[in-house]
Amino acid sequence: MIALADCNNFYASCERVFNPALKNKPLIVLSNNDGCVIARSNEAKAIGIRMGEPVFKAKKLIVENNVNVFSTNFALYGDMSKRVMSLLSNMSPDIEIYSIDEAFMDFSGIQDCFKLASEMRETVIKHTGIPISIGIAKTKTLTKVANHYAKRHTKEGVYVLDNKNQINSILKSMPVSKLWGIGSRYARMLNGYGINSAFDFISLDESWVLKKMTIMGLKIQQELKGKPRISINTSLSPKKNICTSRSFGVKVTQLQSLKESISSHAARCAEKLRLEKGCARYVSVIIKTNPFSESEEYYHGYKTMSFNTPTNDTIDIVSAAESLLKSIYKKEFVYKKSGVIVGDIIPQNQIQLNMFDIDEKRIKRDKLNSAVDLINQAVGRNTVHIGSQGIARKWQLKQEKLSPCYTTKWDDLLKVGC
DNA sequence: TCTGGGGTCCTAGGACCC
DNA sequence: TCTGGGGTCCTAGGACCC
Numbered sequence: 109m110i111a112l113a114d115c116n117n118f119y120a121s122c123e124r125v126f127n128p129a130l131k132n133k134p135l136i137v138l139s140n141n142d143g144c145v146i147a148r149s150n151e152a153k154a155i156g157i158r159m160g161e162p163v164f165k166a167k168k169l170i171v172e173n174n175v176n177v178f179s180t181n182f183a184l185y186g187d188m189s190k191r192v193m194s195l196l197s198n199m200s201p202d203i204e205i206y207s208i209d210e211a212f213m214d215f216s217g218i219q220d221c222f223k224l225a226s227e228m229r230e231t232v233i234k235h236t237g238i239p240i241s242i243g244i245a246k247t248k249t250l251t252k253v254a255n256h257y258a259k260r261h262t263k264e265g266v267y268v269l270d271n272k273n274q275i276n277s278i279l280k281s282m283p284v285s286k287l288w289g290i291g292s293r294y295a296r297m298l299n300g301y302g303i304n305s306a307f308d309f310i311s312l313d314e315s316w317v318l319k320k321m322t323i324m325g326l327k328i329q330q331e332l333k334g335k336p337r338i339s340i341n342t343s344l345s346p347k348k349n350i351c352t353s354r355s356f357g358v359k360v361t362q363l364q365s366l367k368e369s370i371s372s373h374a375a376r377c378a379e380k381l382r383l384e385k386g387c388a389r390y391v392s393v394i395i396k397t398n399p400f401s402e403s404e405e406y407y408h409g410y411k412t413m414s415f416n417t418p419t420n421d422t423i424d425i426v427s428a429a430e431s432l433l434k435s436i437y438k439k440e441f442v443y444k445k446s447g448v449i450v451g452d453i454i455p456q457n458q459i460q461l462n463m464f465d466i467d468e469k470r471i472k473r474d475k476l477n478s479a480v481d482l483i484n485q486a487v488g489r490n491t492v493h494i495g496s497q498g499i500a501r502k503w504q505l506k507q508e509k510l511s512p513c514y515t516t517k518w519d520d521l522l523k524v525g526c
Numbered sequence: 527t528c529t530g531g532g533g534t535c536c537t538a539g540g541a542c543c544c
Numbered sequence: 545t546c547t548g549g550g551g552t553c554c555t556a557g558g559a560c561c562c
């Protein structure tokens with residue numbers, strides 16, 4: 109079994125720990141520049157303040173209900189997170205810290221999962237003051253469902269989801285949009301086909317799900333049916349990219365101030381990279397204008413610089429940003445919004461295979477077998493390509509009678525018996 | 527007589543998560 | 545007037561190497 113511990117309203121709960129007078133009172137935490145609501149206490153949720161809502165839109169509710177408003181304090185939240193995670197890992201060493209307020213734990217071999225989880229929950233509350241919920245099930249995706257249920261429908265804050273009837277009845281009452289891995293785009297698409305509950309989703313044909321939602325969608329579906337497809341990763345893996353981004357609170361009208369922002373973002377990014385003991389392969393500067401503005405045209409542009417690692421090259425990010433601006437505006441800098449710098453450290457890793465048409469017996473049998481192995485691995489990790497740009501396509505063009513297999517699609521893999 | 531085969535790295539966008 | 549910041553993985557290729 110796998111357990112998922114999730115802190116309730118984490119940022120809001122952190123603020124409350126240091127200000128007990130706020131108990132049972134509505135409280136929200138705002139994003140950078142006090143722009144959006146990013147955490148709400150239960151009381152604030154009940155009033156109707158929405159997640160991600162801009163503060164100016166929620167102003168009326170905030171004032172009328174005397175809501176306590178906090179700016180973010182990430183130093184505090186990071187510190188509280190460390191304390192919670194350390195308590196959990198003392199009680200269950202096989203732990204994957206998934207986010208600042210969530211952790212998956214490997215409960216295999218545990219006799220009484222409910223008892224252990226209840227003890228964890230009490231320990232965390234006692235030592236940190238942060239309330240948590242724990243969901244337990246056979247797969248990661250089901251622990252998410254169990255956790256969702258534990259938060260809303262149990263007194264204990266712990267729920268073990270291991271019975272088929274229970275699973276089905278909860279999935280029937282759960283909108284498909286609430287599933288882990290199904291965001292707004294997929295939810296809209298599914299609703300368009302009349303798929304509304306999570307139970308509707310698991311009833312779908314697997315090949316349809318694969319076609320419409322890639323391998324990620326299929327994994328979610330299989331996990332909901334109790335087949336583990338997303339493994340628990342208990343070792344710390346190095347970052348694959350590092351990003352420093354900030355929106356400006358006000359309109360930027362001077363090139364000089366933009367240059368200064370870009371310099372400081374670049375410095376902060378490099379600092380994070382050194383902490384990771386990482387080395388960048390490419391660096392991008394991204395600039396966007398205000399996507400919410402109706403009076404101005406929206407621009408989104410980026411400029412990337414690549415280099416071999418390790419490198420001692422000096423990169424002039426500021427001039428790169430300047431040339432980016434010129435290229436997206438096709439004119440001298442006027443003003444617009446938002447500056448970002450991104451460093452992508454390790455490129456994606458894809459598996460590629462070359463095969464030919466099965467009727468012409470040009471597929472090598474040993475390759476087909478190893479393809480199956482690779483595909484099995486790939487289901488857990490990457491993408492398998494059968495055929496590749498070079499060879500198979502050349503055959504297709506020059507030797508039509510051989511009708512080579514050139515595909516990157518799962519359907520075709522299934523056709524050849526993989 | 528036939529015309530490769532096995533790779534690495536990069537690009538750029540789309541979806542998702544907390 | 546004011547709309548977060550930090551990440552992950554997948555797709556569908558293209559360029560290039562020996």
